[in-house]
Amino acid sequence: MRWAALLLALAAPAGAEVMPSVVAPPEPGSVSITDGLAAWARVYEVVSHPRCANCHTGSDHRPMWSGPEYDNAGPHGMNIIAGESRMGIETLPCATCHVTASTLDSAPHAAPNAMIDWRLAPVEMEWFGLTSAQVCAQMSDPERNGDRDWIELARHLQEDAAHGGFVAWGFQPGGDRQPAPHGLQSHIDDVLKWGAAGQPCPE
Ligand code: HEC
Ligand code: HEC
Known part of the structure; x- marks a missing residue:
């Protein structure tokens, strides 16, 4: 089975230390629609959180400052x-202030950093201010999610974390910023449950 082969490839990333993993994805169809929708509701709590949504903004190309840290x-x-x-190359590059660093630490109200180059998510991955149904449709659509099925979405989260990318930063932002809720491993598990239920979306 295709997902089983992928799972094997994912289970043991070479040289990785203790990293979140895509452990034993449930069999497609083994999770009920009700449980899949409950998992989606938690996924949405993460992706609509300011630590994630502030970068997943739309066609005005503006990053957002939102969350309890901002008045x-x-x-x-x-x-x-x-x-x-999406990197400010036309005007003022994000990297002028958001340095690519070897750790995720940043001071309060300093420009956050990550271990990869800071930038906005592609326009089609817009989340900021959108409803649960809208974001669910976006994440289910290969045309708008980087051509990923649900296991590949989970793998993206895992790989980003392994490289100190933006997902890792969102769950561990430092500088007194409130992290995205639920924790990274739970988030990965919820994406897999939602996927195994057939990626159900709320009305
Ligand atoms: C610094 C900006 C930034 C932050 C913060 C950020 N992202 Fe992203 N995100 C990106 C970029 C850039 C991409 C495109 C990379 C790719 O597709 O490989 C992306 C793509 C994604 C994707 C790919 C699929 C899709 O449909 O969007 C997921 C899933 C994702 N991010 C999850 C998250 C989560 C969860 C958080 C918060 C914990 C988060 N991101 C925070 C910039 C960000
Ligand atoms: C002139 C310096 C500067 C440049 C250039 C800059 N930023 Fe920032 N950015 C900051 C500072 C400082 C903060 C933190 C503000 C605070 O905490 O009060 C910040 C915060 C952010 C946040 C909010 C993070 C959060 O959730 O708290 C996002 C998103 C962001 N920047 C994205 C970008 C993107 C994308 C670019 C490039 C297009 C960019 N920034 C360019 C200085 C800069």
Whole structure:
């Protein structure tokens, strides 16, 4: 079975230390729609959290400053626009302030860093301010999710974490920022449950 082969490939990343894993994905169809929808509701609590959604913004190319750390939710200060590149190459590169660092630590109100180059998610992966049904449709659509099935989505989360990427940062943002809820391994497990239930979406 295809997912079983993928699972084998995922189970033992070479040289990885204790990293979250895509452990034993449930058999497709083995999770009820009800449980799949409950798992999706938790997935949405993560992806709509400011630590994730502030970068998954739409076609105005603006990163957002929102969450309990910010007095008012609004576009990134200093008139930052990420442009078509989503890295600010056209104006002021994100990396001017968001350095690519060897750890995820950052001080309060300093520009957050990650171990990969800071940038916005592609426009079609927009989440900020969208409903659970809208984000669910986006994440289920290969045209808009980087051509990934549900196991590949889970694998993306795992691999990002292994490289100190943005998902790792969202769950461990440092600088007194509130992390995304539930924890990374639970989030991966919820994506797999949702997938095994057939990627059901709320109305
Ligand atoms: C610094 C900006 C940034 C932050 C913060 C961020 N992401 Fe992303 N995200 C990206 C970029 C860039 C991509 C595109 C990379 C790719 O598809 O390989 C992406 C792609 C994704 C994808 C691929 C599939 C899809 O449909 O969007 C998932 C899943 C994802 N991010 C989850 C998360 C989660 C969960 C969090 C919070 C814990 C998060 N991201 C926080 C920038 C960010
Ligand atoms: C001039 C410096 C500077 C540049 C350039 C810059 N940022 Fe920032 N960014 C900051 C600072 C400082 C903060 C933290 C503000 C705070 O905590 O009050 C921040 C915070 C953020 C946040 C919020 C993180 C969170 O959830 O708390 C996002 C998202 C973000 N930046 C994305 C970007 C993107 C994408 C680019 C490039 C298009 C960019 N920034 C360019 C300085 C900068």
